[in-house]
Amino acid sequence: MADLSPARERGLLYLLALTQFTIIMDFMVMMPLGPQIMQAFAISPAAFATAVSAYSWCSGLSGLFAATYIDRFDRRRLLLVIYGLFALSNLVCATAGNFHMLLLARAFAGLSGGVLASIIMTIVSDIIPVTRRGAATGVIMTAFSLAAIAGVPAGIVLGAHLGWSSPFYLLVVLSLLIWLAAAWLVPSLRLHLQVAPPPLRQVLPELWRLLTDARHVRAFGLTFIMMVSHMMVIPFISPVLVANHGIAPQQIAWIYMAGGAATFFTSRRIGRLADRYGKHQLFRIMALFSMLPILFVTHLPTIPFLAIVAFFPVFMVALSGRMIPLQALLTTVPEPQRRGAFLSVNSAIQSLGNGCGAWLGGLLLSAGSGGQIIGYGSNGWYAVLLVGVALWWVGRVHALPALRTPVAAS
Template identity: 25%
Template structure:
């Protein structure tokens, strides 16, 4: 999972090198992220039914072999078409593996350890993004962009060996099918919540894909590592603290409003912060990383509350929409650049998308509060009538 997280977003830091190597523009290079994340989001629900009769361990191994082979193809790509196809295949491999890995981890441990097992699976991918990406970028000047993908392959090979040698055959439940996920969208509350996840990903993950050209256009620097480390540090802080904030506030919907508002403000502050000659220039990246990574937990909490009987399907749907949003954001960024719009203004556009998510979330909070108030009023009326002997 660490390899998957690193593979998905390492492109954000090496876009200039890849653009120069293949003699393509930055918008075209960024579509490597689109190809990976789009296929990652769609492969699991579409292929879940097709692979339902294949033994779980065999599917895990085949998906990892596909992922490794696809990254080898990336290293030896000779043109943009081959590059995008290889990234799409890598996304398919990761998309098949990830939900099965979570289900397998939960089935391999006692009930009281399932939370830790799932946390380790999800934490692996987030660590690959917030730690693996800046680490790989720091090494890129020594091993080149091909060497970075070689490092991803090495990590994935270690995981493959671990699965082959250390995992017995498991009877994990199949991941939710595409039909199960789409059926959930019939609920207005679920659809609205998923829409917020999608827009948040468009703003946050979409902008992340263009971080290198944005920073270089404002600061004339090609050193991306400090900014990615700061973003990653913020992501780790947000990931580890948001659960405690949810438990403390007991209002995940309201908490998400605050998270999205801070995220939007931090995106707006990026162009101004980059002009500061002080450590404050990194503050927007710290806040962006913290809020972007912490936004998923309140959503999962809300969705599990709305659909307790369809927990696996609704969380999987939310994850798919997160990656679809990242893909859409990357495509929109390419459209932005292809129309010769100033790249320095891209953070403001992302912030506007984030504000749209805030507005929808405010409507969700209002609807939830109204529903609770009506329920309490009805309960009071029933209690009052019952106390007076009036039939219910």
């Protein structure tokens, strides 16, 4: 465990949260830019969906492949190299002159982004003791809030006024500034290298053992279930609000800002509660609580726009609140020398779950004669059913005995 002063530890956590923010913004910003990109390249909605999907699938493959090498290098050096490639991918995306180049750039961004998410959580696990890891995870999860508060609205405003490529230029500048700060602030993390990694000829058998370890399989299963449930609802909120409730696309920014602001102020508090009362217990409470907002948003009645804005913070806090104890719990499952590989595979499972959830959710929807989206209520019921499965399944996911806290053990 790295020995850092409290001030440097705080600064490093905030820096990692900002790094995570750029990754999430890079993924999220594509969706509100859809109309501009389709017009700029004269492509169909299906082609645009391919560009969005390319990120998730490549992110998953990248995370899976990273499990073969992530524990072989100094965490600091690996973070700086991969994050530099991430900044380059956004520059390629911003300067893409045709749709094929854009598609390749999005795939490239997914390849680097998938590894970065694993590296960030691995660094958190290396520098923060398990008794405070829930609170630390809450800090990292504020990146989702910042992306909702600033990322989506920035994408909408910049895309409308300066063209679809402007948000990606912004990401390049932010990434370069964060890269410089990381080069100064992130310490060398080599403790995991004290246990010699297996030679390359043993990597694939070791990866297979990692994938088939019963404790790991149960953890991966929980991740997949939650991601599918999550993505059966989230991607279709904006289209349903516009098509079924007549909300103007530019007003969607206010909804995400309200939800993101709420999660920004609650993420760290939820992380502390996970440390205090146990990660299993808090996950069950937040997952159970999330069922009502999911059913409400997927069966949304005709209500004023301000009421929707007021409701969205409840929805966002409920959904993000179940992911914080889940992520903190998953960091306690593997042995320290396999933690990076485990989290890389888990990141790949997340991406796979994201893709499957969005795909399955889309299959349940259809267009009405008046342009309305039909079937969103079914998405809500299936999502709640999967949450119910997760409530049972989480009891089968256990921390490594040496890492169990008194609360978790009890």
